[in-house]
Amino acid sequence: MSRGIVLVAQNNKESNYLDQAYALALSIKLQSKDTNVCLITDTDDFKNCYDHTVILKDDLAKDKDWKIQNRYKVFEHTPYDETIVMDVDMLVLNNIDHWWEMLSTEDLFFVTDVKTYRNEKINDQYYRKTFIENNLPNIYSGVYYFKKNNFVKKFFMLVEDIMKNFDEYNNMLCDTTKQKWVSYDVCTAFACKILDVNISNIPITFTHMKPRIQNWNNHHTRWTAALDIEFTNDCRLYLDNFLQKDVFHYTEKNFLTSTIIERLEQCTI
Amino acid sequence: MSKGILLFAHNNSDIDYIKQAVFCASRIKQFLGLQVSLVTSSVDYAKSIIKDEIDNIIEVEIPKSNNNKTFRDGLYAQKKLPWNNAGRAMCYDLSPYEQTIVIDTDFIINSSNLLKCFDSGKNLLINKDWVDVKHNRVTSMKRITDTGVAMYWATVFYFTKSTQNKILFDLILHIQENYDFYRLKYKIVETKFRNDYAFSIALHILNGFSPLEDISIPGNLWQTLDKDILIDMKDTGLLFLLEKDSEYYPARIKDTDVHIMNKYSLGRCTNV
Numbered sequence: 044m045s046r047g048i049v050l051v052a053q054n055n056k057e058s059n060y061l062d063q064a065y066a067l068a069l070s071i072k073l074q075s076k077d078t079n080v081c082l083i084t085d086t087d088d089f090k091n092c093y094d095h096t097v098i099l100k101d102d103l104a105k106d107k108d109w110k111i112q113n114r115y116k117v118f119e120h121t122p123y124d125e126t127i128v129m130d131v132d133m134l135v136l137n138n139i140d141h142w143w144e145m146l147s148t149e150d151l152f153f154v155t156d157v158k159t160y161r162n163e164k165i166n167d168q169y170y171r172k173t174f175i176e177n178n179l180p181n182i183y184s185g186v187y188y189f190k191k192n193n194f195v196k197k198f199f200m201l202v203e204d205i206m207k208n209f210d211e212y213n214n215m216l217c218d219t220t221k222q223k224w225v226s227y228d229v230c231t232a233f234a235c236k237i238l239d240v241n242i243s244n245i246p247i248t249f250t251h252m253k254p255r256i257q258n259w260n261n262h263h264t265r266w267t268a269a270l271d272i273e274f275t276n277d278c279r280l281y282l283d284n285f286l287q288k289d290v291f292h293y294t295e296k297n298f299l300t301s302t303i304i305e306r307l308e309q310c311t312i
Numbered sequence: 313m314s315k316g317i318l319l320f321a322h323n324n325s326d327i328d329y330i331k332q333a334v335f336c337a338s339r340i341k342q343f344l345g346l347q348v349s350l351v352t353s354s355v356d357y358a359k360s361i362i363k364d365e366i367d368n369i370i371e372v373e374i375p376k377s378n379n380n381k382t383f384r385d386g387l388y389a390q391k392k393l394p395w396n397n398a399g400r401a402m403c404y405d406l407s408p409y410e411q412t413i414v415i416d417t418d419f420i421i422n423s424s425n426l427l428k429c430f431d432s433g434k435n436l437l438i439n440k441d442w443v444d445v446k447h448n449r450v451t452s453m454k455r456i457t458d459t460g461v462a463m464y465w466a467t468v469f470y471f472t473k474s475t476q477n478k479i480l481f482d483l484i485l486h487i488q489e490n491y492d493f494y495r496l497k498y499k500i501v502e503t504k505f506r507n508d509y510a511f512s513i514a515l516h517i518l519n520g521f522s523p524l525e526d527i528s529i530p531g532n533l534w535q536t537l538d539k540d541i542l543i544d545m546k547d548t549g550l551l552f553l554l555e556k557d558s559e560y561y562p563a564r565i566k567d568t569d570v571h572i573m574n575k576y577s578l579g580r581c582t583n584v
Contacts, residue, residue, distance in 0.1 A: 286520060
């Protein structure tokens with residue numbers, strides 16, 4: 044059984060998601076050099092440190108600014124029997140090889156609990172009102188896992204249909220606090236609800252850096268302006284003197300500096 | 313394993329910490345039945361007032377410190393005085409006991425609660441939180457800054473002699489000696505040295521720059537504020553006037569250890 048991590052990245056005018064994917068792939072390789080990493084993208088112009096690459100032929104996000112329209116295609120394009128999918132604005136800061144064993148009993152898994160940079164479980168629902176108020180599975184598609192089988196195929200076919208007909212599903216499944224734009228978190232939550240997918244409470248999590256959910260008394264619009272960031276020569280990350288571990292979802296693109304990428308390159312190569 | 317309590321007392325012009333320590337030691341004997349050692353720079357004066365409350369006096373030089381602090385006596389009186397709080401980092405080396413509890417001298421022992429420390433099986437116990445005796449006036453600082461590390465309160469703590477704790481207290485001393493650096497590194501606005509901050513930073517560092525599991529002393533750390541006034545003490549009962557919104561409310565507390573922030577009223581009630 045082949046296993047690997049798949050990243051989907053397409054640049055837009057404002058953001059270099061391919062650089063983010065490259066940094067994430069380097070961080071994965073730094074922690075576990077034998078882990079397979081696959082990039083799904085729309086161009087052949089990228090820094091290559093991947094084991095597999097897939098160039099999208101039918102790019103549904105061609106004219107879009109926020110390019111999430113192709114994300115359901117991971118099922119079709121993954122070269123692996125077991126796949127972990129990660130948002131590209133993440134870094135892997137510890138070895139996560141044990142995740143494969145933890146996930147081996149599942150067909151499909153989404154992270155349901157996330158934590159702050161101080162390792163506190165996030166209970167704040169500021170960004171999750173659509174999920175809570177409409178009784179949707181409170182899942183995070185920032186990290187998910189699937190096996191290639193018929194059930195999961197059906198799941199992704201449904202996600203495709205939801206993404207292409209978002210307003211209809213949104214009206215059908217949300218009475219209040221509707222998501223106003225197509226969100227992959229919401230689309231996958233719709234699919235889980237329709238198919239009654241039982242998401243296990245496997246303790247796989249990631250650090251979620253959206254600023255409103257960091258258990259601060261004072262509000263900061265950007266965490267990168269609120270915290271001291273230290274990325275050491277040996278690629279350890281400290282935020283206000285807290286050593287970051289496991290998977291770090293930075294969410295703010297200005298976090299990823301050329302210095303961080305250079306240090307990842309130096310440590311990996 | 314030898315067990316005992318370590319008290320630190322360095323007087324300033326208004327507050328007689330040595331008399332507080334003698335009173336505190338008498339309560340320790342009454343409720344805990346433990347050996348007491350006093351660390352002080354005023355040995356002759358201490359000897360002149362101690363009867364049999366303190367078993368051992370450890371002489372040290374008065375810690376070098378430029379710390380000043382505002383000491384309140386209720387709502388209407390306050391004075392800025394020197395605050396000699398810099399000796400705590402030495403308690404590992406100074407303590408003659410294998411299992412030690414360090415207590416602020418303004419902590420009134422009213423129960424045997426602290427004896428639970430010795431049976432905890434832990435090498436270190438220190439509170440992460442305190443409780444206001446008049447609930448909901450102020451909330452205890454949970455962190456040294458809003459975005460920073462957890463706050464630990466050095467009012468009362470327990471430690472054993474162990475390699476790990478030797479490293480901890482050496483680190484606390486290092487933080488104290490380089491306090492300006494650590495204060496900036498940890499974004500502490502307050503300029504005066506506080507043991508609470510030094511302990512909090514050291515515990516965070518020694519746990520791999522990560523949050524610790526709870527190592528609180530069993531029971532709550534009850535605290536009154538410096539605007540409160542201790543009126544009377546009888547046996548294990550304490551009578552206070554507790555201030556809220558510039559009004560005073562009487563309250564009696566029984567069988568409970570309490571940290572008294574108004575040192576003047578403590579002095580009056582204990583006749584020290």
